[in-house]
Amino acid sequence: MAIVLPGRGYTAKAPLLYYASKYYFQKGFDLLQIHYHDILPFANESEFxxxxxxxxxxxxxxxPYANFCIVAKSIGTIALARLCKWDEFREAKALWLTPLLHRDDVFQGLKNSRQKGLVAIGNADPAYAGERFQELKANPNLDLLLIPGADHSLELEMDIEGSIDILKTLLAAVKKL
Structure with a gap:
């Protein structure tokens, strides 16, 4: 089972999540894509x-499933940090796309993650926190992918080919997870 937790405005139809979902589907995973508009309204973060x-x-x-991969983008990484504590997801693989590193809950979730995971973020992303990203290197369960110049969508401004190359690099890293 692959669970997809999108960003607030970055839906499962956007490139990163679309191709990650498609990859897992082609590998035989069933998909659960959370669409926040289906669970709205939520007045605050705890309700979310x-x-x-x-x-x-x-x-x-x-x-019931036994094999999980959880893909989360941006605000979805808040929920991922909590889900990773569930017993059901002890052996899950976790894909953290543009995690909100400035948030203590997300950072601690990554730092203490038991799951094999991939963290992908750009250094032009407002959610990027350089010192915290460097600290994540101490967690042997995480593969880190820092993309120079990439924004919160893991794209390069005004560089379509470069943005497509980032997507290819990310998918190659997902295949190794």
């Missing part, structure tokens, strides 16, 4: 997290 957790829990109660 609770809604995501309830959606995942309800799905797992009806459809």
């Amino acid at each position: 997290i609770a809604a995501v957790q309830e959606t995942v829990r309800n799905f797992l109660n009806r459809h």
